Amino acid sequence: MKKILAVLLAAIMTLAMTVTAFATTDTDDKQVKVIGVENETGVTVTAYQIIKYNEAGYYEPVIADTITKDTNGNLTPTAADVQKLAKRIDELIPSKSLVKQTDGTYVSDTTDNLSAGTWMIIITGSKNYLYNPAIVSVQQGTDGLEYGELNLNTDSWGSDVYAKKSQPTIKKEAITPNVQGVQYGDIIQFKITADIPSYTENIDLQKYVITDTLTGLALVVDDAHPFSAKLEGEDTSVPVADGTIANGATEFKIDLASTEEGKKFVKANTNKKIVITYYAKVTTDAKITVDEANNTAKLEYSTNDDSQEKTDITRHYTFGIDTTFSGKTSEKTNEFIKINDKGDVKFSEGQVVFDQGVTPLSGAEFKLYTSNPDKNPNAIVIGTYTTDNDGYLEINGLDSDVTYYLKETKAPTGYTINPAIIPVKIDATFDIDGTLNSYTVKIGDHETRYTYNAETKETTKPEVQNPYGFKNSKLVNLPSTGGIGTTIFTVAGSLIMIFAAALLFASRRRISK
Secondary structure, three states: OHHHHHHHHHHHHHHHHHOOOOOEEEOOOOOOEEEOOOOOOOOEEEEEEEEEEOOOOOEEEOOOOOOOEOOOOOEOOOHHHHHHHHOOHHHHOOOEEOEEOOOOOEEOOHHHOOOOEEEEEEEEOOOOOEEOOEEEEEEEEOOEEEEEEEEOOOOOOOOOOOOOEEOOOEEEEEOOOOOOEOOOOOEEEEEEEEEOOOOOOOOOOOOEEEEEEEEOEEEEOEOOEOOEEEEOOOOOEOOOOOOOOOOOOOEEEEEOOOOHHHHHHHHHOOOOEEEEEEEEEEOOOOOEOEEEEEEEEEEEEEOOOOEEEEEEEEEEEEEEEOOEOOOOOOOEOOOEEEEEOOOOEEEEOOEEEEOOOOOEOOOOEEEEEOOOOOOOOOOOEEEEEEOOOOOOOOEEEEOOOOEEEEEEEEOOOOEOOOOOEEEEEEEEEEOOOOOEEEEEEEEOOEEEEEEEEOOOOEEEOOOOOOOEEEEEOEOOOOOOOOOOOOHHHHHHHHHHHHHHHHHHHHHHHHHHO
C-alpha cells in the first residue's frame, strides 16, 4: 500500500507541475467561453489546439518544439510562441468553431467539445477590430475537465503583453490657441496623434496610411515651421518617404505599409502612438459670409481580414461683411452702405430702403486696421476696399472676437472724407466640438445676427437686418453766378499796381539823369 500511495503521489505532483493555468477556470462550466468579441456580422471564433493531454497522462505540444518551457520544465506558451503558431494553423487541424450566444459570448459546442489542453483562439471576419491570437485552457482535473474562460477585454499573457483586441484611433487638434475663428494669412500649428495597432507577426500588414487633407489651408514648411513625425514620448522618427511633405501642398500622406522599412517600423512599435506636428496657412478667399477651413486627418489600417479607416477633423472659420450669403448664389448681406447725408437707410422685408433724397455712393476707399490708426500710427492694415455702384464694400477673411477698425481714406468724387473710425467685430458662438452655430456682425452701434448650419454650410438670413449707413457730405463750392462777384475788382487792382510800378521806374530814371 505504501508503494501504491507513493506512485499516486508522484503522479499527482507530476501533473501539477506540467499543467499551466492560462485563463480562469470554472469546474461548473462545461464549455470554453470567450468574452469581449464585438457584435459584428461575419465574425467567426475558431479554436486550434496547441497543447494536448496525451495518453501517458501529461501535456505536450501538438507541434513539437513550439511551446516554451519554464525553469521547472512546465509548458508556458509565450506571446511569441502563439504568434508563430498562428502562421501554422494548417498544421493544427482539426479546429473547433465556437458558437455565438445571445449575450454576445462565444462558447464551445458541447456535442463536439474541446479536449484537455491549451487552445489558440483565432477571430476572423471583423472589419473594425484587430484581434490578436489568444489562448485558453481545458484542464484535466480530478473531477473531470475544467473549461477556461477568456476575456478579450482584460486578459494578457506571456513575457510581452499584447492587447487581445484593439481599435486604433486618430486625433487631430490645433496646437495654436484660439483658432476657431481665423483670418487670411494666419499660420496654425497642428498635431496628429495616431495609434499603431497591436499587429502580431502572423498578420500580413497590407495597409497603414496616415493622410491629412487641408481645405482652405496650405502647408508651411521652412526653418521656422518644421514638419515632425515621431513616436510619442520618444526621439524615434517615423520613416517618411522623400517628397511626401511639400511647402504649399494641401495634402500629405505617410504610407508605412508600402515599404519593408515601414512595415518593420509598425510591427516593432505596436501599441505605441505616432505624433505628427506641422504648420498650415489660412489661404481660401471664398467671398462668402462664412468660409470654413477644415483639416481632415485619416488613418487607414489593416484588420485581420479587411481594412478600416478612422478620421478626425478640425474646423476653422473666417467671416465677411457685405458678402454673399453662405450656401446661396448671389444674395448679399449688405451690413455696410455708403450714402450721402440726406437721410438714412434700413431693411424692409429683405430689401434695402432709402429715405427720400438718400443715394448710395460708389468709389469711396476704406482701409481696415487691426487697431485704431488714430491712436496707433503703426496699426497694421488688413486691406483696402472700395464701395461699388450700390455703395457696398466687400471684406473677407475676418477673424471672430477681434475688433477691427474701418477708416475712410478717399471720399467719392464731390464729397468730403468722413473722419469717423468705425469698429468692426464678429462675435461667434461655437459648439463644444468647435463647430460654428451662430455669429453677430457688429459695425459701430449696429448689430446683425446670423445662424449657421454646419451640415449644409448655409447662413440663415435674420428676420431683421440692421445696416450701417456711413454718410458723406458734399464739398462746398464758391458761387460762379448771381452777381459781378470779385473778378472785376481783382483785375482792376492788378492794373493799378502795374501802372504804379511803371510810374515809379520812370521817375527814378529822370532823377538819375
